[in-house]
Amino acid sequence: MERRSIDSPERLTSAAQEVLAGGVSASMRHHPYLGRPLFLVHGEGAIVTDIQGKQYLDFNMSNGATMLGHRHPATQRAVRDALENGMITAADTPYHEQLARMLTEIIPSAERVRFASTGTEVTVVAVRLARHVTGRTKLLKFDGHFHGLSDVFLFRAADSQAGDLQAVPSSGGVPASGADDLILVPFNDADAFDKALVRHRGEIAAVILEPVHYNAGCIPPEPGFLEHVRTRTREEGIVLIFDEVLSGFRMDLGGAQAYYGVTPDLSTLAKALANGMPLSALVGRADIMEQLAPTGPVAHSGTYSGHPLSVLAALATLEYLRQPDVYDVLLEVSETFYRDMQAIFDRHGLPVVVQGLGARFGLYFNRRERVRTYADALNHDHELNRRFVLGCLDRGLYMHAYTRQGAPGHCGFSLSHTQEHFAEALTIIEHVSAELVKQS
Ligand SMILES: Cc1ncc(COP(=O)(O)O)c(C=O)c1O
Secondary structure, three states, X not given: OOOOOOOOHHHHHHHHHXXXXXXXXXXXXXXXXXXXXXXEEEEEEOEEEEOOOOEEEEEOHHHHOOOOOEOOHHHHHHHHHHHHOOOOOOOOOHHHHHHHHHHHHHOOOOOEEEEEOOHHHHHHHHHHHHHHHHOOOEEEEEXXXXXXXOHHHOEEEEOOOOXXXXXXXXXXXXXXXXXXXXXXXXXXXXXXXXXXXHHOOOXXXXXXXXXXXXXXXXXXXXXXXXXHHHHHHHHOOOEEEEEOOOOOOOOOOOHHHHHHOOOOOEEEEOHHHHOOOOOEEEEEOHHHHOOEOOOXXXXXXXXXXXXXXXXXXXXXHHHHHOOOOHHHHHHHHHHHHHHHHHHHHHHOOOOEEEEEEXXXXXXXXXXXXXXXXHHHHHOOXXXXXXXXXXXXXXXXEEEOOOOOOOOOOOEEOOOOOOHHHHHHHHHHHXXXXXXXXXXX
């Protein structure tokens, strides 16, 4: 079959609207500011190319999945090798054992490992396990933390005068079934967390969180907060789940749990794990993980779980990330980049807060204070953010953007980004900042 090659974004958008719901293959591919997808057809290292041949310096990196860079030789080779074996899925191989063993060496909480394809799947299984081992049903999550698009998590908070924040469906049109089982508290608020634990004593199966809230840009935990959550969940017999789908491998080989030295009971990993190939992992304490069938009664499986192409890509990715100094260099480079970016905004008198940790960061327009909670993250200047993101795109810098109303996007770089790429990005940011000031 001949492949289609429509090279005008407008014509492709119209054609897509005839066959794809909403004109997109997945809702978030609708770019909130372009009003259509950014159609990308090629990636090489830190550069992506759109259907018209325009190149962008990529500071989205497949929403954080392509940590080594696009078309990275290590993962290209691994996937090619895997293809040669035929695409037998739904079968275990020695590579699954090898990858699982590697994860137990790298991730502090990993005593046992399971694979799936997406982050959404593993967060669902983590909750299922927690409910089984505790015999409880309630879940405590933090406002705005993203754990995939399963119905259990499709809630965010509405302000409530008394008690917990109220769970409301964040996906319009979804009936609010399951809201009664959800307790929502603001991130970084130990007091609110403590009160919720007391109010729901004996009812909470799991506390789940993004240890660094990258899905709202980049909100790190306040000093001592993760430790506090760890101590209190242990005291209350609650399963603590770190959702490291985005934070995994981002600032430390062992993820945020290694970086902060706080070990949860279960963790979820995906994205950077296989450098863009669809693979996720649920890892955790042996006594909990062994409750999965066949040793226990809890269900987890899937035709594509631990797909061989992805497993070989992950082995190659982790071998690469395991090299000495990778994270020392990454942290040094990132800190300099974030400092330089902040200096540009400050020099132009633009009130922007740059918050970054490791290879991902968020930009909060029209703010001067640090962002500590999701409510803070929502309270940024959406219009200024829109003009900045579009100005960058126009000049060939691709920053992540979510929606017109929500938190700003979570931008990030890969290990293929060189000093020249960072310098080019800063030059573009300098120009766009000057334009924003001129327009205001
Ligand atoms: C922290 C977190 N958890 C879960 C998910 C869901 O992962 P997936 O999109 O692979 O289903 C995401 C995706 O962005 C995520 O960032």
